[in-house]
Amino acid sequence: MQWSNETNSLLSFPTGGMALVVGATGGIGAALLGQLRQSNRFAKTIGLSRHAEPRLDITSATSIESAARSVVGCALPLRIVIVTTGLLHGEDLLPEKSWRELDALKLARSFAVNTIGPAVLMKTFFAFVAPGREISVCSAIRTGGEHRG
Numbered sequence: 061m062q063w064s065n066e067t068n069s070l071l072s073f074p075t076g077g078m079a080l081v082v083g084a085t086g087g088i089g090a091a092l093l094g095q096l097r098q099s100n101r102f103a104k105t106i107g108l109s110r111h112a113e114p115r116l117d118i119t120s121a122t123s124i125e126s127a128a129r130s131v132v133g134c135a136l137p138l139r140i141v142i143v144t145t146g147l148l149h150g151e152d153l154l155p156e157k158s159w160r161e162l163d164a165l166k167l168a169r170s171f172a173v174n175t176i177g178p179a180v181l182m183k184t185f186f187a188f189v190a191p192g193r194e195i196s197v198c199s200a201i202r203t204g205g206e207h208r209g
């Protein structure tokens with residue numbers, strides 16, 4: 061995966077600072093983390109998921125808060141957060157092909173990972189961003205924007 065020329069706005073980031081990818085063990089997350097590292101634009105790049113350190117489970121507000129404290133505790137300014145977590149297939153989970161396959165518990169699980177988790181993650185990280193400092197946020201599900209702490 062390569063940043064296209066159009067999206068090669070990494071150059072607009074001041075050098076130094078931190079970049080964070082949440083969902084870094086996935087296909088998209090691992091590729092983007094690799095690109096961020098290669099860009100040499102950031103002093104530190106961090107990849108989080110349930111299988112990374114610090115561990116982050118996006119369905120747990122406590123886990124998100126503890127990961128946010130750990131990341132922000134690094135003292136470098138956090139410049140960009142890319143969220144590439146997602147759940148489409150699971151042990152007993154497949155994308156529904158018919159209304160007959162809709163199941164309340166599976167829908168709740170899917171919403172917890174795909175919708176509520178990223179929203180709580182953003183809220184939590186924004187709360188740690190110093191007032192007046194900008195942070196770029198992008199999601200694999202929907203492109204984000206610039207936010208000011």
Ligand SMILES: NC(=O)c1ccc[n+]([C@@H]2O[C@H](COP(=O)([O-])OP(=O)(O)OC[C@H]3O[C@@H](n4cnc5c(N)ncnc54)[C@H](OP(=O)(O)O)[C@@H]3O)[C@@H](O)[C@H]2O)c1
Pocket residue numbers: 082083084085086087088089108109110111112116117118119144145146147148173174200201
């Ligand atoms: N692939 C595509 O073509 C495509 C296109 C557009 C959009 N998307 C969306 O982009 C997202 C990522 O796609 P992908 O292909 O990279 O998926 P993937 O390879 O399945 O990766 C999913 C990532 O989400 C993490 N994750 C899952 N549940 C989590 C949880 N409870 N807490 C924290 N992390 C969790 C996984 O890490 P751990 O298992 O280590 O926790 C993994 O890093 C998905 O939502 C997908 O629908 C994909």
